[in-house]
Amino acid sequence: DAKTTQPPSMDCAEGRAANLPCNHSTISGNEYVYWYRQIHSQGPQYIIHGLKNNETNEMASLIITEDRKSSTLILPHATLRDTAVYYCIVLSGFQKLVFGTGTRLLVSP
Amino acid sequence: NAGVTQTPKFQVLKTGQSMTLQCAQDMNHNSMYWYRQDPGMGLRLIYYSASEGTTDKGEVPNGYNVSRLNKREFSLRLESAAPSQTSVYFCASSEANYRQGPTDTQYFGPGTRLTVL
Numbered sequence: 001d002a003k004t005t006q007p008p009s010m011d012c013a014e015g016r017a018a019n020l021p022c023n024h025s026t027i028s029g030n031e032y033v034y035w036y037r038q039i040h041s042q043g044p045q046y047i048i049h050g051l052k053n054n055e056t057n058e059m060a061s062l063i064i065t066e067d068r069k070s071s072t073l074i075l076p077h078a079t080l081r082d083t084a085v086y087y088c089i090v091l092s093g094f095q096k097l098v099f100g101t102g103t104r105l106l107v108s109p
Numbered sequence: 110n111a112g113v114t115q116t117p118k119f120q121v122l123k124t125g126q127s128m129t130l131q132c133a134q135d136m137n138h139n140s141m142y143w144y145r146q147d148p149g150m151g152l153r154l155i156y157y158s159a160s161e162g163t164t165d166k167g168e169v170p171n172g173y174n175v176s177r178l179n180k181r182e183f184s185l186r187l188e189s190a191a192p193s194q195t196s197v198y199f200c201a202s203s204e205a206n207y208r209q210g211p212t213d214t215q216y217f218g219p220g221t222r223l224t225v226l
Contacts, residue, residue, distance in 0.1 A: 043113075043199050044217050045217070046215065096154050099144075102151060
């Protein structure tokens, strides 16, 4: 049973912000929201994670709603190199990462 | 640091042949994982090792065996390869120790592309 729901694909113009949504309505209080991405033919790459506060690092920002039932990954200035499949995952403790099918983001010139 | 390395990068086997995929990490991580990814699908966990000397089954363990040789190395063996095992195999590692709380970031290797004819 899937813990997260993501749109299968999204498009974004180069230089614009890419906002990738994720629904996780059954998330429990001790579960974190993680984002990974996979550029074609490469291994997945960690992006960011959070519990309930918004987070920002050099790659992206993570906005988690107050009820924690959804979140948005923001790539502030998307480049062609950001074209990838983005995975939203929720887990806690020593849980195993479960990758769904993610959102395929296409950044175009 | 090389991070997570995998060998070989590519492999073609005939049905029934055996082989071992090698994985090593130089980050002194406690936990290591093996995933497979079929075309157009997400990753599925085959086996994992929470610490040196322990291994546990993941979502799709049938047809595979693993060995955590030491803290650095975690190998995946196919005893009798089948066409259904044609896939890209990724190894990953993380600091996570199951006694210590939230799962930590996983770092992935470049993958091994395996074709079974």
